[in-house]
Amino acid sequence: MSTIMRIRAITFDLDDTLWPIAPVMLRAEQRLDNWLHAHCPRAAAVYPIAAMRVLRDRIADENPQLAHDFSAQRRLSLQQALLPHGYHDDHVEGAFAAFYAERNRVECYADTLPALERLSAHYPLAVITNGNADLHATGIAPHFRFAVHASTFGSAKPAVEIFHAACERLGFAPDEVLHVGDDPELDVIGAHRAGLRSAWLQRGTISWSEASRQSAVQPDWIVRSLAKLTDLLAPPARVGVH
Template sequence: MSFPIRAITLDLDDTLWPFAPIGARVEQVLHDWLAANCPRTAAEFPILRMRELRDELNAQHPHLVHDFSAMRRMTLERAMQLAGDDPVHVDAAFEAFFAERNRVEFYPDTLAALQRLAARVPLAALSNGNADLSRIGVHVHFAFQLGAREHGAPKPIASIFHAACARLEVAPAQVLHVGDDIDMDVVGAHHAGLRTCWLNRENLAWPRDDVRPDLQFASLAALADWLDAQHQQEEVAA
């Protein structure tokens, strides 16, 4: 399929790197930090109980459901208060968590593909998560990063896609959104008027009849190949 693309918005977790290894590590790292620095909190709120507390607070504060960092801080503060530790430790505990959250292992094709894509069109990161591209070290490939926390609403709400397009100064129909999540990325971006690419690394079958992605690839490298071919066609036509 051929159509003009002047910018790309990219999801992060499970698009540039797998999230499961991060999710498995961060809670243990945080618990170990609490055990060393806030032992009463660690004893009263082991990993499973801390998850339950976070879920309870999520239910009580639905207006913050898109702000993972705020909810994590709130959970830590509440746990420390209930356990009898000083909440002055919240910032340091969060930093231990956040540093580990941003220790990612890229998919093998990611870094080279990002370089190739960024050489062709402006890239913007568009995520519901709280990864920090500066800490991770790939911010140089992106014009900007827009998260649900900063925007005030998460994908698949159309406004976050439109905000990214406005900052890119490119019409939605000429922006390609790339992500792994069927509803958040493909369906959300489609309804916002963007072109869509489903990054289907597991070779799954597309499950919907009402909406289909404009593109589907098993790797970011394959998308870079497609974009190179698009630009070569444009150069020939010119």
């Protein structure tokens, strides 16, 4: 039986797989800065965008127990930025809401939505993500059965357990599930260790050996677009000759 025939479900990473994350975060940081200037000007003066970035990185380094929860890291950063300047928890939540709304305003790659539409007609689809995007807020939730978020699961990719949790919810053995993602360590090597099939989405020019630091693990597929993966997994029906 071929690899394709064994695949019964597909899981996806989100950031830099279905959409580019860098422009999203730049807009979210700018939206947060605008909100702070409007509602918390004393804190905004001390924490412009670059300083807020440094604070958020420091909070992440000082709180390894929150490594799987980017929203918690962001809220803690906002607490440390706002509370010493006389602002309160409602300001923290308002600032986070402004940031988070923009964080979910994503622009999918051109190949994303057509691929999800075709693949969801053939396979149950799910998400495994270390990020904090909300599927409903991004508008792509109808294509997926569910999402496993590291923040609510309690551990992040490449942990074996988060992949197995998705497989259990899908109702299939790990070797019947294909995971698709852009990150060699988190997505491909993590999926391999958990017993899943894997597809590395090579959106850049760097080779697999370079990207994976010459890991012995090899993805089942290396594809440059989701359109190519879709052609492999869900080829269009052939029109019969009459």
